[in-house]
Amino acid sequence: MTDTAPRPTLEAVAARAGVSRATASRVVNGGDGVREPLVERVRRAVDELGYVPNQAARSLVTRRHDAVAVVIAEPETRVFADPFFALQLRGISKELTAHDNQLVLLLTEGRDDHARVGRYLAGGHVDGALVFSLHLDDPLPGLIRRAGVPTVFGGRPDWSDGEDGDRDPAARDTDAADRGEGAGGGGGVMYVDSDNRDGARTAVRHLVGLGRTRVAHITGPLDQTSAADRLDGFRDVRVDADPRLVEESDFTPAGGERAMRELLDRRPDLNAVFAANDLSAAGALRVLRERGLRVPQDVAVIGFDDMLPVADQTDPPLTTVRQDIEEMGRLMARLLLSRLDHRATPAHGADTGTPAGVILPTTLIRRASA
Amino acid sequence: MTDTAPRPTLEAVAARAGVSRATASRVVNGGDGVREPLVERVRRAVDELGYVPNQAARSLVTRRHDAVAVVIAEPETRVFADPFFALQLRGISKELTAHDNQLVLLLTEGRDDHARVGRYLAGGHVDGALVFSLHLDDPLPGLIRRAGVPTVFGGRPDWSDGEDGDRDPAARDTDAADRGEGAGGGGGVMYVDSDNRDGARTAVRHLVGLGRTRVAHITGPLDQTSAADRLDGFRDVRVDADPRLVEESDFTPAGGERAMRELLDRRPDLNAVFAANDLSAAGALRVLRERGLRVPQDVAVIGFDDMLPVADQTDPPLTTVRQDIEEMGRLMARLLLSRLDHRATPAHGADTGTPAGVILPTTLIRRASA
């Protein structure tokens, strides 16, 4: 009925508690340096009036927003069909919530959107950003570094200038750390990633350990660092694998089916497959069954992700490389928040102590398919 | 290097353009009532300084935030495994972006989270909310109505007090409209939904039109209104169907497989299946093939959603009921924004003109499975 009863202000709380605005403010913000009886009075006034601080007024003076942007570049619809983001988002959301930060979601879909996001971030509406930029040629990371907003990337971003290759991961990490410095308002550009390369090595070694000598690999889209890293891991173990044992795919079940058919046509004698994710592994499994090949007796199969409604429901249940996706999200948020806190304090010297990249380990989950 | 060069203020822009703050402000906000040469000067000053308005300062006086909360209640992980939300979110994001509004994402996961969301919304941090609350017994809709925030629901919310049944949809809509009034700070509680019931009817009629007399139905989780409505639609057409032809499931492929097996065991003679969504239809197809039944010759199958990487990739491609999910998201946002604009203007009288619920039509997409 009544149109939006005017929300009580700090002034009102102070009046009701019989103290000054300053004291009321102190109590609302933790109550340090205020004697107990007053704290109590103010607290009661807050409850009675249903006082909620006006965030806009607060931000105006503190220059903090307690809000973090999550930027998801979405070149194709596929990005979202994947539960991957959803899980990371969940982890992020939980962590931000736990620290009373809001999550501002920015979905981008094209060149002009990038400009918009850049403007938004530079506009200082949020304290920091969590960015998912999967594709190698994405201009977003560059834009964001220039915007000078504290940022944590999800997955190793690639801001090399085109070249690439077989350098070992250590070199890459160092590289990232180097470049991290010098932009972003004094502090490294950070990222969180799974140890894709090592996970892939573990998977392939497992297959080899099973006595499989003709191991095929269904890759993900190779313009994504995660897929590229997994391929690198595969190659680390199968140094001189027949190139016909590698088929590029796209992380989807349908893509996995297609790739599996292709591989079987080229090398009908293959006896193991390492798929770059569970979804494509599921597709591969279907094709194998369709061709009358038994898993794991004839062909052993390993996936990647341990995406749960998928990996444990395939037939046979999938052996796979587990990465804790939700935890990655949490970690991204945690990293960013701690960075923001550090930046708030004067910081006695450049904090190069923070690692530029955090790589989470993976573990092999053994089920029936290998 | 330099720690966050102080952002230019409107004052600075005004000074550079040689006008007053007021004039600069007018130009920034559209430039009405300012003569051309001055507009030009101010515009240039804005560019040169890279001025971006301080949203916090603006909100402080306008009491608008140009931000909308999107609340997704997530009782189980599954909610997100479904690309459904992702698509709606995309639609919402596009529409909000087009109107320069921000999207604040709130994921909830339990009782205490509800309280938090309620507090947040009541706290006036956002101008409105878009809420997805799927489950019948969810306290969220009630909480939100009490918070007095303009809200649009995704999917028909159920705030009946437990009872329910076979009233026709018209009655339901009226009901919703009634209750919509009286809370939410003057204005109806609104929602956007697909015409699930009619879509189901169309699908089942199509099967009947194909001469199928023993039509089974794999439902979704019946505590969600969409699933319940589709079941109602099925029953509208198959008024006295054998109850053994209906099996409750959960919108997942695995659930679809399970339900299909169950149905075939109970009624091996069935010759058509209407699945409540494409994912469960895909599962059903696999079971049918496994049992050596041909689709559509032996059993015709229809899904629901027309979820694209799924429906057109099954074998055979799925005939299904299409709903434009992304458009639903767009519409939700559009509805909310227009409501917010209306509320801004004094509004000469209660605007009961706005429909409480918007029901989008569905269309049958014929592919090979029926």
Added chain:
DNA sequence: CACCCACCCGAGAGCGCCCTCACCTCGGCA
């Protein structure tokens, strides 16, 4: 007993913006 220090608390100055209101400038009309 005087002094100092540590601790609390209140007054007041803004943060950057929008908006009201008064003023000023013209052009049109009597």
Added chain:
DNA sequence: TGCCGAGGTGAGGGCGCTCTCGGGTGGGTG
């Protein structure tokens, strides 16, 4: 020519909050 009104512009107040700074109070010490 004088007056009036419409349309532009500028000065200033205030949105709700935090934070600095000065005053006041109490207890410990020389």
